[in-house]
Amino acid sequence: xxxxxxxxxxxxxxxxxxMPISDATASEVDAAGYYKLRCATCHGVNxxxxxxxxxxxxxxxxxxPLVINAPAEMLASIIRHGRGGQQRxxxxxxxxxPAFDAGLIPDAVGLATYLKTGLQQQETTSHSSDSLGxxxxxRVDAAETAEQxxxxxxxxxxxxxxxxxxxxxxxxxxLQQPSLHLTE
Amino acid sequence: xxxxxxxxxxxxxLFFGLQFGVTQDAQAVAAFARQTGMNCNSCHIGxxxxxxxxxRTGRLFAMRxxxxxxxxxxxxxxxxxxxxxEQSKYGGDYLAxxxxxxxxxxxxxxxxxxxxxxxxxxxxERSSPINRMSLFFSGAITDWLGxxxxxxxxxxxxxHSVTPNRQNEQTGVNFFAYDEYRINASWDFGKNxxxxxxxxxxxxxxxxxxQYPLPLPDLWSNGQGGVGKSMNMANLSAFMFYDDRxxxxxxxxxxxxxxxxxxxxNYYLNVSYDWFRKTRNDLWLIGEYYAGNDFPSIMTxxxxxxxxxxxxxxxxxxxxxxxxxxxGDVIVNAPxxxxxxxxxxxxxLEHSAADRGPHTWYAATTFLTMTQDFxxxxxxxxxxxxxxxxxxxxRTYGVEVFVRDHxxxxxxxxxxxxxxxxxxxxxxxxxxxxxxxxxxxWLSFSPRVQNIVFDDQRGLYNDKASSYVLGMEYNF
Numbered sequence: 001x002x003x004x005x006x007x008x009x010x011x012x013x014x015x016x017x018x019m020p021i022s023d024a025t026a027s028e029v030d031a032a033g034y035y036k037l038r039c040a041t042c043h044g045v046n047x048x049x050x051x052x053x054x055x056x057x058x059x060x061x062x063x064x065p066l067v068i069n070a071p072a073e074m075l076a077s078i079i080r081h082g083r084g085g086q087q088r089x090x091x092x093x094x095x096x097x098p099a100f101d102a103g104l105i106p107d108a109v110g111l112a113t114y115l116k117t118g119l120q121q122q123e124t125t126s127h128s129s130d131s132l133g134x135x136x137x138x139r140v141d142a143a144e145t146a147e148q149x150x151x152x153x154x155x156x157x158x159x160x161x162x163x164x165x166x167x168x169x170x171x172x173x174x175l176q177q178p179s180l181h182l183t184e
Numbered sequence: 185x186x187x188x189x190x191x192x193x194x195x196x197x198l199f200f201g202l203q204f205g206v207t208q209d210a211q212a213v214a215a216f217a218r219q220t221g222m223n224c225n226s227c228h229i230g231x232x233x234x235x236x237x238x239x240r241t242g243r244l245f246a247m248r249x250x251x252x253x254x255x256x257x258x259x260x261x262x263x264x265x266x267x268x269x270e271q272s273k274y275g276g277d278y279l280a281x282x283x284x285x286x287x288x289x290x291x292x293x294x295x296x297x298x299x300x301x302x303x304x305x306x307x308x309e310r311s312s313p314i315n316r317m318s319l320f321f322s323g324a325i326t327d328w329l330g331x332x333x334x335x336x337x338x339x340x341x342x343x344h345s346v347t348p349n350r351q352n353e354q355t356g357v358n359f360f361a362y363d364e365y366r367i368n369a370s371w372d373f374g375k376n377x378x379x380x381x382x383x384x385x386x387x388x389x390x391x392x393x394x395q396y397p398l399p400l401p402d403l404w405s406n407g408q409g410g411v412g413k414s415m416n417m418a419n420l421s422a423f424m425f426y427d428d429r430x431x432x433x434x435x436x437x438x439x440x441x442x443x444x445x446x447x448x449x450n451y452y453l454n455v456s457y458d459w460f461r462k463t464r465n466d467l468w469l470i471g472e473y474y475a476g477n478d479f480p481s482i483m484t485x486x487x488x489x490x491x492x493x494x495x496x497x498x499x500x501x502x503x504x505x506x507x508x509x510x511x512g513d514v515i516v517n518a519p520x521x522x523x524x525x526x527x528x529x530x531x532x533l534e535h536s537a538a539d540r541g542p543h544t545w546y547a548a549t550t551f552l553t554m555t556q557d558f559x560x561x562x563x564x565x566x567x568x569x570x571x572x573x574x575x576x577x578x579r580t581y582g583v584e585v586f587v588r589d590h591x592x593x594x595x596x597x598x599x600x601x602x603x604x605x606x607x608x609x610x611x612x613x614x615x616x617x618x619x620x621x622x623x624x625x626w627l628s629f630s631p632r633v634q635n636i637v638f639d640d641q642r643g644l645y646n647d648k649a650s651s652y653v654l655g656m657e658y659n660f
Contacts, residue, residue: 041254095227
């Protein structure tokens with residue numbers, strides 16, 4: 001067989017291989033970029049959550065006591081393993097939290113660190129203000145903390161421990177909730 | 185085989201080999217999962233039975249027109265926009281998510297089918313290893329526009345031989361059976377509120393996915409949209425969802441059996457209320473009204489033959505070379521009537537609970553009534569009720585049961601004579617096993633497959649038929 005006969009298929013393959021695939025572009029962006037790529041659809045472009053959107057896909061992460069107080073490794077574990085089924089923490093309209101493997105988010109600890117630092121300092125843009133309506137960050141914190149306390153209490157017995165160890169975290173939110181225990 | 189043919193085959197093999205080797209990770213989950221990052225269980229309570237049941241998230245996702253919040257930001261993060269301004273203002277600055285995100289497919293195989301039909305003939309020959317193959321291209325186009333398309337291939341419609349006395353022998357020939365599409369545009373107008381418009385070629389109640397589960401009473405859908413096995417129809421809808429709980433929809437429909445607006449049309453109204461609004465506890469109260477003057481009689485079968493013009497000649501039957509499409513339940517020996525006007529009301533309760541401990545279920549009950557006034561002066565009234573449950577333990581082991589019955593199915597002749605019908609409740613049970621969330625086996629039983637007869641012709645009643653199916657389904 002002549003090599004020229006393979007050229008059409010090689011050309012076609014190269015053409016399709018050159019098409020953008022999300023995984024390839026994902027590796028070129030930083031933690032903030034990964035947040036927008038993998039997290040913002042559910043948790044809001046500035047971490048404000050999507051409870052006020054339809055469909056509601058995820059709780060706020062900015063001002064979230066768990067995100068603020070839990071170790072980055074614990075958040076990374078949640079990112080890696082997700083919170084599907086019985087492990088889902090929020091008794092609300094949200095679906096399961098999916099798992100993101102290393103192909104989707106190479107540096108989970110780096111992203112978790114961003115959630116605890118950069119995202120918490122995020123300026124609320126006009127875009128996210130629209131999505132939040134009149135809800136201020138302080139009100140988000142208060143509502144979130146109250147919900148978190150309620151949910152943790154409810155979901156505790158059913159929650160399976162994550163693979164990366166049993167971490168006990170004292171969560172103290174803006175409402176001074178007393179000793180909320182979360183087993184992960 | 186010629187050298188040219190060998191070269192072509194090698195090229196094709198090389199091409200697909202390269203594609204698979206490089207892109208299989210990106211195609212490991214279905215289209216919506218790729219677009220949203222969520223998995224199947226986020227939106228579905230099992231995928232069995234052609235059209236899967238939905239969690240609250242899944243229903244709102246479809247209702248909204250396959251939109252998710254902040255898709256614009258994701259497009260920017262992927263670098264797929266033509267203009268990298270911080271916030272592009274114009275539609276031309278967007279590029280819809282790439283084709284690997286959009287494309288998905290479903291394969292349904294009936295490994296074993298058995299039982300007997302009403303005449304005592306074995307149903308074994310109806311097994312279809314490729315029962316159904318669907319290709320989807322669906323999702324968000326921009327942050328206000330979404331599309332759903334499906335092209336379906338039905339292997340269970342194998343065309344039979346037309347040779348006299350050999351008509352039960354399959355030819356192995358199949359055809360593309362149907363295609364469906366919906367295009368939805370929607371916009372937010374407040375907290376958990378949106379409004380929008382849609383167009384498509386199915387009944388408009390697909391917009392909110394309230395026509396499912398399939399075993400419940402349904403006189404409207406008349407099969408799927410598209411050409412081939414099923415009749416086509418067109419619809420234009422306006423809808424809104426207010427305050428995370430109230431859904432309103434109004435739609436115009438060309439008719440249940442055509443796409444012509446000029447020969448009559450129908451309209452559809454939907455008022456629905458979501459009571460609890462939680463993933464683990466979601467209760468919808470649904471009221472639907474459908475009326476108009478372009479609808480076939482529910483008593484008789486619509487039949488368009490691919491083989492014969494009009495009546496087939498003696499010795500030739502076109503049972504498997506024709507479209508037989510009936511929105512209702514055929515009555516044996518029912519007169520052929522032409523509908524002048526019809527009214528129909530359906531009231532439903534649908535409850536879903538996803539991952540409540542190890543338990544997940546979807547339950548529904550429906551009351552449906554339709555009255556058809558015929559041009560002859562006759563009329564028919566059909567009132568049905570049905571109940572349905574699909575339950576899963578740990579999202580792995582499931583069972584689905586349904587029962588439905590006619591409360592009243594009565595034909596009134598042009599002379600005013602009332603002819604009641606005779607039939608019995610219909611029921612079925614299916615056992616489900618999900619080794620993975622996108623792969624399942626099922627075993628279903630339909631203990632009674634019956635006909636409907638006029639009460640004054642009870643001798644024609646037959647409920648001897650039964651059937652069972654062992655199948656599998658794979659979504660990818």
